[in-house]
Amino acid sequence: MENNTTSNEYVRGTLKTIVLNLLAEHDRMYGYEITQEVKDRTGGAIALTFGALYPVLHKLEQEGLLLTESVEVDGRLRKYYSLTHRGNETARTKTNDLERFIEAVRLLLAPKNLATE
Amino acid sequence: MKRLQENRIDQITQYLQASKLDPELLPEILDHLACEAEESLWDGKSFEQIYQNMVNTADAQTLLNLSVDHQNLLAMEKSLNDIVFENRNKSYGAYDLRKGYGQTVQRAVVMGVAFFLLLVMFPQLYAKLIPDPKPDDIAYIVEATPVDIIMEEQPVPPAREEPDPVQKTVKSVTPEVLPDNEVPIEELPPVVDDLQNAQPSTETVDGVDNLEVIAPPVENAVAPKAEAAGVEKRKEETFTFVEQSPQYAGGNEAMAAFLRKNLKYPSQASRAGIQGKVFVQFTVGSDGKIENAAAVKGIGFGCDEEAVRVVKMMKDWMPGKQAGVPVRVRFTLPIAFQLD
Secondary structure, eight states, rough: HHHHHHHHHHHHHHHHHHHHHHHHHSSOEEEEHHHHHHHHHHTTOOOHHHHHHHHHHHHHHTTTTTEEEEEEEEEEEEEEEEEEEHHHHHHHHHHHHHHHHHHHHHHHHHHHHHHHH | OOOHHHHHHHHHHHHHHHTOOOOTTTTHHHHHHHHOOOOOOHOOOOHHHHHHHHHHHHHHHHHHHHHHHEEEEEESSSHHHHHHTTOOOOGGGGGHHHTHHHHHHHHHHHHHHHHHHHHHHHHHHHHHOOOOOOOOOOOOHHHOOOOOOOOOOOOOOOOOOOOOBBBBBOOOOOOOOOOOGOOOOOOOOOOOOHHSSEEEESBBBBBBBSOOSOOOTTTTTTOOOOSSSTTGGTTEEEEOOSOOOEEETTTHHHHHHHHHOOOOOOOHHHHOOEEEEEEEEEETTOOOEEEEEEEEEETTTTTTHHHHHHHHOOOOOEEETTTTEEEEEEEEEEEEEEOO
């Protein structure tokens, strides 16, 4: 549980980039599909809660990076998300930014790890 | 693939509504939870168990946080109004007024400035839009279409100029007295026979024989030349000697009687014993009037004056005549004064 909350803490800052990156790989996805995809690929290390995911999705839609279409499935509305042209560009830059950030964080963390070892 | 029954979905929906989930989020969350539930069903769990799990994970507090997070994310910048009106009745009206205040003020300022500028610049604007008519401006233009005026041609018959009937004349010019070498031969006076049916004129015109009209004498008719040629030039002259001397009307006896009757011997002359002849010269006009009487040679003592007086008293004379024409003649009359 504690592990989960700390992961959530990091996920908060990178969630936008993760979502954009996932959508860039797929044509369109819906919310649960995204959570499942994240869970499968990270082996459950990162679990997106609906409480974190949906506000971000709505925010991205408001910014004009995502398009939505609602399809009725099994008696309920399912909202599919896809990237706009601008969303595609944003996904690329944000992914690059995150990778550089991770590199930097790794540089920051490595000496400490070495020292402790 | 197992599916949730309708009533199960309704149950979840009711739960989400009861926990005051944002309606914008509700369909997605419902789909999400339903997907999870279906997966769990696939794993062989009973719905009751699943539902319990769901309520545990998505408890009321979590859902409320989700709603708040969602709203916070969407409303990036939270204004003072949002803080002031948090947890207050926003539908009352004051919130809307406050929220739209900036926009209202902005609109009001723009409108006010525009109105003020319009008011200030109205005269210039008016003058620009409706310029004063210049004196040489054209008030309106009338397009003149050319009109073909076709003269009604009335062939005017050339008026035959008929000369007015002219009185038949025969050339009859009074012959002028000229030196022999200058006398033109051709102008002979008309014969009587010619003049029988014609009037005398300077030219011979073959006119109508006997005009009914009593025509005035032809314009260029010969003015009657009374005097004989050569003598007429001396007409206005005063003659001293003429063919027929002027005579007192009644003859010399009558004149002598007139003189005897009217002459008064001047007392001076009689006292002085003066006697003699006084020569009174005067002019007898062609009409017989006595003019310019004056004593030419006298004897004095009032006799001259007396003689002139009596001569002037005389009635008209018979004028002297030259070639049968009365003319002015200077005449000298001797008047004798004789004492008895």
